[in-house]
Amino acid sequence: MSALSPQGRSFLKMHGLGNDFVVLDARSQPLVLSAEAVRRIGDRRTGVGFDQMVVVGPTKTKLADAFMTIWNADGSEVSACGNATRCVAWMLMQESGQPHAVIETRAGLLDAQTAAGGLISVDMGPAYLDWRDIPLGQAVDTNHLPLRLEGLTDPVGVGMGNPHAVFFVDDAEAVDLSRLGPILEHDPLFPERCNIEVVQPIGPDRLRMRVWERGAGITLACGTGACATVVAAARRGLIGRSAEVVLDGGTLSIEWMKDNHVLMTGPVALSYSGTLDGSLLP
Numbered sequence: 559m560s561a562l563s564p565q566g567r568s569f570l571k572m573h574g575l576g577n578d579f580v581v582l583d584a585r586s587q588p589l590v591l592s593a594e595a596v597r598r599i600g601d602r603r604t605g606v607g608f609d610q611m612v613v614v615g616p617t618k619t620k621l622a623d624a625f626m627t628i629w630n631a632d633g634s635e636v637s638a639c640g641n642a643t644r645c646v647a648w649m650l651m652q653e654s655g656q657p658h659a660v661i662e663t664r665a666g667l668l669d670a671q672t673a674a675g676g677l678i679s680v681d682m683g684p685a686y687l688d689w690r691d692i693p694l695g696q697a698v699d700t701n702h703l704p705l706r707l708e709g710l711t712d713p714v715g716v717g718m719g720n721p722h723a724v725f726f727v728d729d730a731e732a733v734d735l736s737r738l739g740p741i742l743e744h745d746p747l748f749p750e751r752c753n754i755e756v757v758q759p760i761g762p763d764r765l766r767m768r769v770w771e772r773g774a775g776i777t778l779a780c781g782t783g784a785c786a787t788v789v790a791a792a793r794r795g796l797i798g799r800s801a802e803v804v805l806d807g808g809t810l811s812i813e814w815m816k817d818n819h820v821l822m823t824g825p826v827a828l829s830y831s832g833t834l835d836g837s838l839l840p
């Protein structure tokens with residue numbers, strides 16, 4: 559007799575360069591998650607723990623293989639997560655035996671395919687440029703951001719289905735991100751909050767990026783953040799249209815294509831599979 563309550567639910571624990579996820583499959587067994595349940599499962603002591611929770615559900619269109627819903631560890635639902643998209647694509651390709659998959663998200667349809675070296679490439683869709691496309695407060699006056707106090711210069715705003723503010727700095731390691739991150743994430747300039755990247759060019763088409771993620775804090779990697787970073791760096795003339803982005807957890811290859819879509823290539827990893835006890839579920 560299993561000690562698990564009968565309504566236990568299996569999950570995959572996966573990560574992309576250390577940006578970690580709990581992946582639940584709701585294609586045949588619907589699942590409605592509350593923000594509180596997401597936070598409960600995301601607790602790194604009493605739950606499983608993750609940066610983002612991902613639920614793979616039935617797609618609403620014939621053009622996709624599945625619908626991906628994403629929550630941050632704080633329980634906020636978001637529209638895009640690059641590293642998780644690679645993980646879900648890998649799972650779908652394992653099932654289908656096909657070298658490609660299409661994932662529907664709130665931000666649109668994402669095409670994924672296998673790449674050399676066991677990597678996965680995902681077309682993360684179009685980059686939305688400038689502040690106009692990031693939900694902003696009434697005054698786009700970055701003078702009020704606590705930038706001047708910290709020696710940061712004005713960021714580049716890029717939307718990748720989620721908002722990013724990319725700050726270029728001389729020394730990414732020197733930025734006190736654990737202190738500055740939450741201040742900037744919650745600044746009134748960003749009514750939907752914002753993901754914060756600090757980026758240091760470290761060579762031709764090579765960028766060192768650290769990230770404070772909206773709703774998750776400092777993570778080891780951020781796929782949409784790396785995409786936003788390459789677009790921002792290209793717009794500032796710091797690189798061409800592609801770069802290696804060096805994150806705490808490893809390196810992503812990003813290309814800002816001529817059609818304004820951004821192609822992200824990187825690894826995926828399955829850490830373990832498990833069963834959530836019913837006490838964790840809504």
Ligand SMILES: N[C@H](CCC[C@H](N)C(=O)O)C(=O)O
Nearest residue numbers: 639640641720772780781782
């Ligand atoms: N780690 C994710 C980003 C999650 C973004 C989320 N923090 C948000 O609120 O937009 C990635 O690989 O793209």
